[in-house]
Amino acid sequence: MSASPYQFGFIGAGKLAGSVIRGLLLKNFCAPSAILASEPNAETRTQLQNELGISLTTENGEIAAKTEIVFLGVKPQMVLPVLRGLGVALTDKLVVSFAAGIRIAQMEVVTPARIMRVLTNTPSAIGRAASAFASGPRATDQDRQKIRTMFGTIGLVVEVDDDQINAVTALAGSGPAFVYAMIEALARGGEKMGLNKQVSLQLAAQTALGATEMMMTSGKSPEELIKMVVTPGGTTAAGLRVMEERFVAAALADAVEAATKRGQEMARENL
Incomplete structure (x- = not known):
């Protein structure tokens, strides 16, 4: 008891x-x-x-x-x-x-x-x-x-x-907001190409869910999974090229770094 x-x-x-x-x-x-x-x-x-x-x-x-x-x-x-x-x-x-x-x-x-x-x-x-x-x-x-x-x-x-822990806070604690922002951006892309807003958001969210489950259960690295989707000269390659040109991967890594540094600042502020 x-x-x-x-x-x-x-x-x-x-x-x-x-x-x-x-x-x-x-x-x-x-x-x-x-x-x-x-x-x-x-x-x-x-x-x-x-x-x-x-x-x-x-x-x-x-x-x-x-x-x-x-x-x-x-x-x-x-x-x-x-x-x-x-x-x-x-x-x-x-x-x-x-x-x-x-x-x-x-x-x-x-x-x-x-x-x-x-x-x-x-x-x-x-x-x-x-x-x-x-x-x-x-x-x-x-x-x-x-x-x-x-x-x-x-x-x-x-x-x-x-x-x-500050790095964990940035990656896992703040991470959902970063993922939601990515899903919203994908959905906006779908809307721009003529999809209904709700349909576009549902497709983007389900795509993120499916991709995450695939990575968690397949044992494959993100790089390996990307290669499974990409066809040279195809639609995915065209989209990834734009992401590279706009430094999307670097921006996400920088977001984690910025959130980590803010956690460190908060620790110093409370000394």
């Missing part, structure tokens, strides 16, 4: 934390009765309670007192103030931060808790997350296994060092 009334506590239940909660419930990892979340926004509280059946509060202290594992779903600039505010209430607790830019060492200075970080993304809501976790020196092997199992239930999970 659990010593705490709830297994999982979420301080902040916005877009990302809400997606994680939805994924855990979708995959039957736990029951709604196992989750307690604190959320200042009344509309969000009502929505989560009605939609998911979890317990809600406005008091962060209640999360610390009543849950086994505390997840921080607050904005990066609020992480350290929240931890300071909870003080010794987090003694012997595992605290897992979702925030970009705030390193484990920074958090350990202000709290006695065992600290881990998880960087995940909003597709966790449908069990398709790309997640990475890093653990501080106080975290135990049991802590790491719990988090690996939990996030493995809602998608892919890998373990990385804390100094690699």
Whole structure:
């Protein structure tokens, strides 16, 4: 039996934390009765309670007192103030931060808790997350296994060092937005060539889904899969040539770099 009334506590239940909660419930990892979340926004509280059946509060202290594992779903600039505010209430607790830019060492200075970080993304809501976790020196092997199992239930999970988390944030955390932008651009191309907007968007999204599944299941590299589609002098070759001329691949790599650097800046801003 659990010593705490709830297994999982979420301080902040916005877009990302809400997606994680939805994924855990979708995959039957736990029951709604196992989750307690604190959320200042009344509309969000009502929505989560009605939609998911979890317990809600406005008091962060209640999360610390009543849950086994505390997840921080607050904005990066609020992480350290929240931890300071909870003080010794987090003694012997595992605290897992979702925030970009705030390193484990920074958090350990202000709290006695065992600290881990998880960087995940909003597709966790449908069990398709790309997640990475890093653990501080106080975290135990049991802590790491719990988090690996939990996030493995809602998608892919890998373990990385804390100094690699900013890159994970840029690639996996921000990555869905980059992919959505690419899908939107493909759909606009279809519209430009005369397709109905909705049809074009559906085709672009399904193409991205199919290509992703193909890569994940075939064991082939992206380069090999591209060669399977391209015919010399054909339509795909013509399109790829334009992408090369417009430096599309370089722009995407630069987007990941820019997001990574912003995460590093955020860490320095919170020293």
